[in-house]
Amino acid sequence: MVVLVDAVSCSNACHFCNVCDPLSDDLLYSTSELQEIVGAWGPVVPFADPTLHPEFPAMMKRTITPEGLTYMCTNGTGLVRKEDHYLLLNQLHDWGFEGLSFTLHGLADSHDLYVNRPGAFHDIVQATRQGVEAGFFIHWNLFLDRRNLGEV
Numbered sequence: 001m002v003v004l005v006d007a008v009s010c011s012n013a014c015h016f017c018n019v020c021d022p023l024s025d026d027l028l029y030s031t032s033e034l035q036e037i038v039g040a041w042g043p044v045v046p047f048a049d050p051t052l053h054p055e056f057p058a059m060m061k062r063t064i065t066p067e068g069l070t071y072m073c074t075n076g077t078g079l080v081r082k083e084d085h086y087l088l089l090n091q092l093h094d095w096g097f098e099g100l101s102f103t104l105h106g107l108a109d110s111h112d113l114y115v116n117r118p119g120a121f122h123d124i125v126q127a128t129r130q131g132v133e134a135g136f137f138i139h140w141n142l143f144l145d146r147r148n149l150g151e152v
Helices: 031-041 077-081 085-094 108-115 120-133
Strands: 003-005 044-046 071-073 099-104 137-142
Touching: 003 031, 031 044, 077 085, 077 120, 085 120, 099 120, 108 120, 120 137
Parallel strands: 003 044, 071 099, 099 137
Antiparallel strands: none
């Protein structure tokens, strides 16, 4: 069983998404609180965008996340805002993470419109480059619809 914990916020406000509900920092779970949840439920996956959490990457440690979890889902924003992104990605590698997973809703204009955040597509492209440079496998989830099919 995989337990997803709404432990972190998201910088997007995607249409029809019940996950992309930006939380205030006081509603986030700290790493120690996540560890308490793990004690009761077993390993958990911090959901939304872990890179935005103030304690990233500590809250992705293997004492919290399942050993078999090899991908980290992100929209890239937290990585591109951090000057030490390379060190943080290396730490994830050391813990057994092999890939970064990004969700796209078309090319730049369509994606940014869908997630209600200008520059969101650019963040994914930049974070993808950072991930590749750090040796990560990149997984893009591309959602096609009638609006973006032609551009893709």
